Amino acid sequence: MESILAGLKAFFDTFGSTILLPVIIIILALVLGAKFGRAFRAGITVGIAFIGIGLVTGLMGNVLTNVGQALTTNLGIQRDIFDVGWPAAASIAFGTKVGMAVIPIALIVNIIFLVLKITKTLNVDVWNYWHFAFLGSLVSIATKNVVFGMLAAAIAAALALFVADWTAKAVQSFYNVPGISIPHLTSGPGVPFAILINWIFEKIPALRKLQADPESIRKKWGLFGEPVVMGFIIGLVLGILAYAFKVPADKTTLQVIADILNVAMNLAAVMLLLPRMVSILMEGLIPVSEAASEFMQKRASGREIYIGLDAAILTGHPSAISAALVLVPIAIFLSIILPGNRVILFADLAVIPFVVALMAPVMKGNIIRMIVAGILELGIGFYIATAMSPFFTSAAIESGFALPENAVQITSIADGFLWPNWLFVNLVQWLGGPIGLVVLVVLLGGTLFLYLKNPKGWERMAGAPASEE
Numbered sequence: 318m319e320s321i322l323a324g325l326k327a328f329f330d331t332f333g334s335t336i337l338l339p340v341i342i343i344i345l346a347l348v349l350g351a352k353f354g355r356a357f358r359a360g361i362t363v364g365i366a367f368i369g370i371g372l373v374t375g376l377m378g379n380v381l382t383n384v385g386q387a388l389t390t391n392l393g394i395q396r397d398i399f400d401v402g403w404p405a406a407a408s409i410a411f412g413t414k415v416g417m418a419v420i421p422i423a424l425i426v427n428i429i430f431l432v433l434k435i436t437k438t439l440n441v442d443v444w445n446y447w448h449f450a451f452l453g454s455l456v457s458i459a460t461k462n463v464v465f466g467m468l469a470a471a472i473a474a475a476l477a478l479f480v481a482d483w484t485a486k487a488v489q490s491f492y493n494v495p496g497i498s499i500p501h502l503t504s505g506p507g508v509p510f511a512i513l514i515n516w517i518f519e520k521i522p523a524l525r526k527l528q529a530d531p532e533s534i535r536k537k538w539g540l541f542g543e544p545v546v547m548g549f550i551i552g553l554v555l556g557i558l559a560y561a562f563k564v565p566a567d568k569t570t571l572q573v574i575a576d577i578l579n580v581a582m583n584l585a586a587v588m589l590l591l592p593r594m595v596s597i598l599m600e601g602l603i604p605v606s607e608a609a610s611e612f613m614q615k616r617a618s619g620r621e622i623y624i625g626l627d628a629a630i631l632t633g634h635p636s637a638i639s640a641a642l643v644l645v646p647i648a649i650f651l652s653i654i655l656p657g658n659r660v661i662l663f664a665d666l667a668v669i670p671f672v673v674a675l676m677a678p679v680m681k682g683n684i685i686r687m688i689v690a691g692i693l694e695l696g697i698g699f700y701i702a703t704a705m706s707p708f709f710t711s712a713a714i715e716s717g718f719a720l721p722e723n724a725v726q727i728t729s730i731a732d733g734f735l736w737p738n739w740l741f742v743n744l745v746q747w748l749g750g751p752i753g754l755v756v757l758v759v760l761l762g763g764t765l766f767l768y769l770k771n772p773k774g775w776e777r778m779a780g781a782p783a784s785e786e
Contacts, residue, residue: 335371339364341441342605345624349608350729356608360722362601370629373587378667380552380583381645385666387559388649394661396652398706399724401713402664403503403679403731408443410451412716415466419450422467423474425448430478431622435765438481440474440500440625448502448731449473450709452738454712455705459742464548465750469741472757473502476737480505480675485623487678492631494599498605498623503668504675507694511749512778514690530682531635548588549581551642556580558646560723584642591633598630619632632670636682641670643684644691651696658699659706665730669695672730678780698734708742709733763780 324484339360345772346356410416423446430436449470457466479502489495518524535543556577564573605624613620631637645666652662673691680686702709704725713720713727720727745753768775777783 330559335364335368337443338367338441341443342601345441346605347610349605349612351604353609353674359604363598364601366594366598366601367627367629369597370591370633373590373594374629374632374667374670375586376583377670379380380580381642381666382561382664384580384645384647385663386573388646389652389661389663391559391563392649392653394649394653394665396659396661397401397725398660398703399664399721399727400662400729400733401721401724401727403668403729405664405713405718405727406451406709406729406732407447407758409713409716409718410447410454412718413450413454413457413466413712414463414715415453415470416450416458416716417473418467419446419453419470420473426474427478430475434620435769436478436482436622436624437485438478438498438500438623440478440481440640441629442500442625445501445627446474449477451712451732452502452741454715455708455738455742456745458708458711458715459746460750462750463753465745466508468476468754469745469757472754472761473737473741474760476500479761479768481623481625483768483775484675484678484779486507486776486782488631488675490782491678491780492634494595494602494630496609496622496624497602497630498625499628499675500625501628501671501675502737503671504628504631506559506678506735506737506778507672507674507690508679510690510694511679511687514686514693515680518686518689527685528683531639531684532682532740534684544592544639544648545585546636547639548642549585551639552581552584553577555584555642555645566762586727587637588635592635593633593636595630595633598693628671628674631674631677634674634677634682635669636677636684636687637674640673640676640684640687640691643688644669644695647688647692648695651692651699655696655699658703659726660699660702660728662730666732668729672734675779679778695730695734697736698730701736701739702728702730704735705733705738705742 342363343356343360346359347353420443427440452473453466453470456469457463477500481498485498488499489497532543559580560573560576579615583688602624609622613622632690648662648666648669652658654658672694673687676687676690706728709728710726741757744756747753
C-alpha cells in the first residue's frame with residue numbers, strides 16, 4: 318500500500334498542476350456533457366491561466382521576500398524560528414507518512430460528502446491537498462500516531478469543503494466567478510476574523526461611514542486611486558522603507574533609487590497582470606460551469622455543484638493585493654514589538670494576499686477593515702507559530718527537509734500561523750487521540766448542522782448579497 322501511495326505522489330509531483338489540472342478540467346467537462354473541442358479549449362485555457370498566475374505571484378513573492386529581508390536586516394531583528402515559506406511547508410507535508418496518503422483520503426471525503434449532499438463543492442484543487450497533509454502531519458507528530466494524523470487530515474478536508482460552501486455565494490458575487498468555491502485552508506481561517514472586525518466597525522458610526530473599497534478610493538482620489546497607481550505608490554513606500562534608510566556601503570545613491578523604483582514598478586505590474594490572468598482563467602472555466610449547470614438541471618433536479626479552486630484566483634483583486642501589501646511592513650513590525658514572539662518573517666510574505674482573500678467579500682472590499690482584520694489574524698498567528706514550531710520542525714526532519722543555517726526551529730505563514738492547526742493539534746494532544754478526534758468531528762458536524770439549517774444567513778454573514786435569497 319505504501320508503495321502505491323508513493324507512486325501516486327511521484328505521479329502528481331512529476332506532472333504538476335500545469336499539466337494535470339487541464340487534463341482534469343477536460344475530463345470533467347466531457348463527463349458533464351461538453352463537446353470535445355469546447356472541453357479541450359477550456360482545459361488548455363485554464364492551464365495557461367494558472368501558469369500566468371504562478372508567474373505573477375512568483376514575481377510578487379521575489380519582490381516581497383527581498384523587501385522583507387532588507388527590512389529585517391535594517392531593523393536588526395534576531396529570532397530563532399525562521400519562516401521557510403509555503404513551498405517548503407508543502408514539500409514537508411507531502412514528504413511525511415500522512416502526506417503520502419492524503420490525496421486518496423481527501424478524494425474519498427469529497428465523494429462521500431457529494432453523494433450525501435453535505436457539500437456542493439467538487440474540490441479539483443488537488444495540489445492544495447497539502448494543507449490537509451500538513452495539518453495531519455502535525456497531529457501525527459504530536460500524538461506519535463500516523464493513523465490519528467490521517468484521520469485529522471480527513472477532518473481537515475471536510476473543514477475545507479464547509480468553508481468553500483459557506484463562502485461560495487460571497488466569492489461568486491464579489492469576485493464575479495460564477496460556479497466557483499474556494500476550499501483553501503490558508504484563506505478560510507481569516508473569515509471569522511473578518512466577520513468580527515466587520516461587526517465592530519458597523520457598531521461605531523464614524524468607522525461605519527468610512528468607505529475604503531477600491532471603487533470609492535478611485536472616485537475620491539482619481540488617478541491615485543487607480544489600482545496600478547496604488548500598486549506603484551505602495552511599492553514606492555515599501556522600497557523606501559527597505560532600501561533608503563540604511564544604504565549598503567557597496568551601493569551608490571542611484572542604485573538605491575533603482576532598487577526602490579524596481580519594487581514600485583514590479584508591484585504596479587502585479588496589480589495590472591493578476592486580474593488579467595484571472596479573467597483568462599474564467600474564460601476557460603465558463604464552458605465547464607455551463608456544462609455543470611446543464612448536467613445538474615437534467616440529472617439532479619437543478620442541484621448546484623461548485624468547482625473548488627485555489628485562492629490564487631482571488632488574489633488579483635485590488636482590495637486583496639492592496640491590503641496585503643500594506644500588511645507586509647506591519648507584519649514585520651509586529652514581529653519586533655510582540656512580546657514572546659520568536660518568529661522572523663522571510664519567505665512567506667507573498668502569502669498574505671491569500672490570508673486576506675476571503676476577508677474581502679465580508680467587508681465589501683474595504684481595505685482599511687481588511688488591514689485591521691489582517692493585523693488581528695497575523696498578530697495571533699505569531700503566537701500560534703511560536704507554539705507550533707516544534708511540531709512543524711519535527712515534521713520537516715521526518716520528511717528529510719534541511720533546516721536553514723542558524724534556525725533552531727521553522728514555520729511559515731501558510732500554515733504555521735493559522736488557528737485550525739493549533740486547534741486540531743491541541744485538542745487531539747490534550748484530550749488524547751481518539752477523544753480529541755471525536756471532539757473535532759462533533760465540532761465540525763455541529764457547525765455543518767447549523768449551516769445547513771440556515772445556509773442563507775450564514776452565507777450573508779460571509780459576505781453574500783441579500784439578493785442571493
